[in-house]
Amino acid sequence: MPELPEVETTKNGIAPHILNKTISAIEIRQPQLRWPIPAEVSEKLPHQIVRSVTRRGKYIGVHTDAGTLIIHLGMSGRLYFVAPNIPPLFHDHVDIHFGADEPILRYTDPRRFGAMMWQEGEWTGHPLLNHLGPEPLTDAFNVEYLHSKAKGRKQAIKQFIMDSKIVVGVGNIYANEALFMAGIRPTRAAGNISKARLAAFVEAIKEVLEAAIAQGGTTLKDFIGGDGKPGYFKQELKVYGRADQPCRVCDSVLIEIRQGQRSTVYCAKCQK
Incomplete structure (x- = not known):
């Protein structure tokens, strides 16, 4: 998608x-x-x-x-x-x-x-849009906002951040990547993550989305941009689609699990 x-x-x-x-x-x-x-x-x-x-x-x-x-x-x-x-x-x-x-x-x-x-x-x-959370690349999406939303939540952080009522547009690929960049394990409860680590996560989300936009999106089997050119971000992915391959940081074998019917790939050593 x-x-x-x-x-x-x-x-x-x-x-x-x-x-x-x-x-x-x-x-x-x-x-x-x-x-x-x-x-x-x-x-x-x-x-x-x-x-x-x-x-x-x-x-x-x-x-x-x-x-x-x-x-x-x-x-x-x-x-x-x-x-x-x-x-x-x-x-x-x-x-x-x-x-x-x-x-x-x-x-x-x-x-x-x-x-x-x-x-x-x-x-x-429109009913399809009126419930949406803030745009991730705006100032409205910041650590104060995310910390307030995550407080007391037992839901896994990856599924939490993919909820469009919390923030829009952080889909499966970029949730995997941002969690790796922030060193957060995808299964950790959203409410159990410190404010400092959430701040790093907010910055990672912004960074990975901005990088993907700059490179024209992520090439998967179906996507071609409006200008007819495929995206080129896939070559930069650090964890998504790399299950059983070595971590680019520590060489540990990346682990793949399923969360909400979606593939999650992470490094057990780099992400806590």
Whole structure:
């Protein structure tokens, strides 16, 4: 599943090509994604000017005067540009047109776990977004905030930090990496971690996300950015996907366990 850096990369990839352009038409070939695409998308989006493109958590907002098209890439969704004469393939479900001679912004999604929704007014008021915690790369996500949320919590720190009500966008890959960088064992109860160690964790989360965004996201089997280029962060991963390999710091064999149906890889020597 694309995580925050991949979504940010996609947003950054498509924005320069659609900002201040008029949407001439939207072609929906398959309306049944994770949820049915609402009728307002095809009724209200055409003839609107794209005023801005933003991200909240793993959601991309394409903002117009009429409202916001909210896009979630799901497990395997992808946005990319094609020339007007390129016919759609089987999994190409939605085309956003910007004129006869302009490239088409095409949405493809083999598993159809993604979504396209519509919101008038403030887009963060949509039910999919109104419960989300702070963005991890903002000042609102700091040690004081995280310490207050973790106090008394018995939940494992990895599952705790992946809760979008606590903070958005820290998915499985980056939770693994940040915990390793901060020297925190993923199974440790969130409420049993000192404030000083949580401060290191906050900084590690910011560092690993910023590094991934700078390198264009993490290349996994499904992700390609909005500019058509894959991410290159995978080569930098220290623990995720490296079970039974030597730790890059101490050479101990990395351990893999399952937490909440997700793979967790850690070093028993470096992470306490």
